[in-house]
Amino acid sequence: xxxxxxxxxxxxxxxxxxxxxxxxxxxxxxxxxxxxxxxxxxxxxxxxxxxxxxxxxxxxxxxxxxxxxxxxxxxxxxxxxxxxxxxxxxxxxxxxxxxxxxxxxxxxxxxxxxxxxxxxxxxxxxxxxxxxxxxxxxxxxxxxxxxxxxxxxxxxxxxxxxxxxxxxxxxxxxxxxxxxxxxxxxxxxxxxxxxxxxxxxxxxxxxxxxxxxxxxxxxxxxxxxxxxxxxxxxxxxxxxxxxxxxxxxxxxxxxxxxxxxxxxxxxxxxxxxxxxxxxxxxxxxxxxxxxxxxxxxxxxxxxxxxxxxxxxxxxxxxxxxxxxxxxxxxxxxxxxxxxxxxxxxxxxxxxxxxxxxxxxxxxxxxxxxxxxxxxxxxxxxxxxxxxxxxxxxxxxxxxxxxxxxxxxxxxxxxxxxxxxxxxxxxxxxxxxxxxxxxxxxxxxxxxxxxxxxxxxxx
Amino acid sequence: xxxxxxxxxxxxxxxxxxxxxxxxxxxxxxxxxxxxxxxxxxxxxxxxxxxxxxxxxxxxxxxxxxxxxxxxxxxxxxxxxxxxxxxxxxxxxxxxxxxxxxxxxxxxxxxxxxxxxxxxxxxxxxxxxxxxxxxxxxxxxxxxxxxxxxxxxxxxxxxxxxxxxxxx
Numbered sequence: 001x002x003x004x005x006x007x008x009x010x011x012x013x014x015x016x017x018x019x020x021x022x023x024x025x026x027x028x029x030x031x032x033x034x035x036x037x038x039x040x041x042x043x044x045x046x047x048x049x050x051x052x053x054x055x056x057x058x059x060x061x062x063x064x065x066x067x068x069x070x071x072x073x074x075x076x077x078x079x080x081x082x083x084x085x086x087x088x089x090x091x092x093x094x095x096x097x098x099x100x101x102x103x104x105x106x107x108x109x110x111x112x113x114x115x116x117x118x119x120x121x122x123x124x125x126x127x128x129x130x131x132x133x134x135x136x137x138x139x140x141x142x143x144x145x146x147x148x149x150x151x152x153x154x155x156x157x158x159x160x161x162x163x164x165x166x167x168x169x170x171x172x173x174x175x176x177x178x179x180x181x182x183x184x185x186x187x188x189x190x191x192x193x194x195x196x197x198x199x200x201x202x203x204x205x206x207x208x209x210x211x212x213x214x215x216x217x218x219x220x221x222x223x224x225x226x227x228x229x230x231x232x233x234x235x236x237x238x239x240x241x242x243x244x245x246x247x248x249x250x251x252x253x254x255x256x257x258x259x260x261x262x263x264x265x266x267x268x269x270x271x272x273x274x275x276x277x278x279x280x281x282x283x284x285x286x287x288x289x290x291x292x293x294x295x296x297x298x299x300x301x302x303x304x305x306x307x308x309x310x311x312x313x314x315x316x317x318x319x320x321x322x323x324x325x326x327x328x329x330x331x332x333x334x335x336x337x338x339x340x341x342x343x344x345x346x347x348x349x350x351x352x353x354x355x356x357x358x359x360x361x362x363x364x365x366x367x368x369x370x371x372x373x374x375x376x377x378x379x380x381x382x383x384x385x386x387x388x389x390x391x392x393x394x395x396x397x398x399x400x401x402x403x404x405x406x407x408x409x410x411x412x413x414x415x416x417x418x419x420x421x422x423x424x425x426x427x428x429x430x431x432x433x434x435x436x437x438x439x440x441x442x443x444x445x446x447x448x449x450x451x452x453x454x455x456x457x458x
Numbered sequence: 459x460x461x462x463x464x465x466x467x468x469x470x471x472x473x474x475x476x477x478x479x480x481x482x483x484x485x486x487x488x489x490x491x492x493x494x495x496x497x498x499x500x501x502x503x504x505x506x507x508x509x510x511x512x513x514x515x516x517x518x519x520x521x522x523x524x525x526x527x528x529x530x531x532x533x534x535x536x537x538x539x540x541x542x543x544x545x546x547x548x549x550x551x552x553x554x555x556x557x558x559x560x561x562x563x564x565x566x567x568x569x570x571x572x573x574x575x576x577x578x579x580x581x582x583x584x585x586x587x588x589x590x591x592x593x594x595x596x597x598x599x600x601x602x603x604x605x606x607x608x609x610x611x612x613x614x615x616x617x618x619x620x621x622x623x624x625x626x
Contacts, residue, residue, distance in 0.1 A: 160563030167557025
């Protein structure tokens with residue numbers, strides 16, 4: 001679609017208020033033979049119910065009237081209809097359920113689906129549980145499975161690796177926009193650093209920029225620390241209507257806006273079109289624009305999802321009006337592109353979001369001038385158990401908005417639970433007075449993107 | 459009782475980690491064959507073996523210049539009508555972007571490092587992905603003029619039957 005009709009640009013709305021009331025997750029590991037997938041799912045929802053709601057599972061089981069499950073690839077878990085196994089294992093039979101699949105954005109889509117289930121009035125309480133078991137096959141085979149989500153006729157054979165499918169846009173991005181190579185590395189540095197303060201994270205480390213740039217190149221110019229981890233683990237959130245939400249908790253988090261966009265699976269097929277402007281952009285800003293759009297180095301799906309979510313939420317200036325952000329930082333280059341797609345900077349100037357300090361919690365900028373991003377450690381530092389990822393992002397934002405980051409990250413019991421030692425230089429990553437956050441979930445080279453804006457609901 | 463085969467199936471080490479004694483981890487090997495049809499795109503893949511680069515164009519939507527789809531599609535996504543097949547003239551093709559992979563995924567039929575490329579071809583409005591099969595030390599680079607070569611002998615019947623080389 002190159003031009004939009006009125007129906008295409010209808011601003012989505014919910015028929016009634018929808019809330020998130022609890023969140024839980026497992027830790028994320030490269031290799032997790034100690035637990036089967038259903039065990040991981042149970043741990044994630046048990047944490048949401050027992051540690052979050054302070055409820056006994058038996059009591060909670062009286063609430064749900066629909067469930068949504070999220071797994072990216074049947075290939076990895078090697079069990080078709082795996083959702084049925086999880087659902088049964090959790091004792092939710094005979095409540096209805098469905099399993100969602102939109103590639104890397106599966107988790108984000110699953111949360112959106114549950115929100116729509118509740119908003120429609122069909123359901124009043126919907127647990128959302130996502131996972132990926134990526135450790136049954138070697139890393140090389142895992143990359144090939146993931147590349148099966150590229151076009152098998154025209155792309156997959158060309159490398160069988162998404163790192164290459166992002167190396168191509170990265171080379172072009174650097175050519176056209178000329179960011180410092182170091183700026184891209186800083187994204188990886190930031191997220192691996194924040195991962196150090198999460199007991200759930202798989203790849204925490206303090207890297208120097210030189211270490212990142214001198215690491216082994218996977219597919220040039222992307223080096224190892226600039227590529228997301230491959231994880232096994234699970235995450236969950238519980239979605240509810242207003243009445244149920246306030247019965248379950250005093251501090252539910254409300255859905256303020258959401259959107260979902262798509263674009264051609266093959267990056268090759270992206271035809272030029274006029275830039276879809278966000279509320280904080282004007283035609284004047286792009287009057288001399290002579291480059292392709294969205295082309296290779298912008299995600300139309302992310303732009304469209306953000307357009308919908310901002311309109312629905314009434315957001316005009318995302319940096320000023322949001323307090324924290326979780327992006328799908330699968331690769332450093334996809335992150336810098338996303339900053340532009342979601343309007344943190346005009347197209348071509350994504351690097352400024354990092355260089356200005358706005359993406360950092362530690363920055364001296366006043367709160368209204370910054371938007372701490374991926375305090376969870378993101379996909380680079382913490383996890384990418386694909387079906388769990390979009391849910392993990394929402395869980396982290398949920399805790400932040402309830403001022404519970406410390407409860408779920410600083411408590412020694414979680415570090416001990418996963419056999420880890422809390423760092424001596426532990427840092428509190430709670431965003432002060434966080435009231436609004438956004439999560440961006442992303443698939444392929446931008447085939448599906450969801451945006452979800454949450455705010456304190458009490 | 460069903461007979462056990464004699465091949466070892468238990469995993470002792472995986473991802474360089476020893477499997478703890480109390481856990482049982484089993485290898486589940488497999489070999490699966492799919493019969494995949496190229497359907498209406500068969501013409502494109504057959505064309506490669508004959509040394510022709512074929513694209514499609516929608517005369518219903520597009521004007522006389524450009525707007526050629528490569529990868530081709532049988533139907534136009536804008537009007538859902540069948541498009542027209544045409545031979546693409548690769549003169550003036552350039553590298554639009556590139557990434558040399560050192561660590562391809564399993565099943566990759568080439569040798570690493572392998573430079574994967576995206577192409578800019580006159581009159582083609584897409585940016586097809588392929589690979590460079592011959593290159594010097596400072597290649598590939600963006601804007602590099604290239605021409606296609608075709609695997610006519612012993613074809614793979616995949617997109618790998620098409621590759622690109624420097625023009626000179």
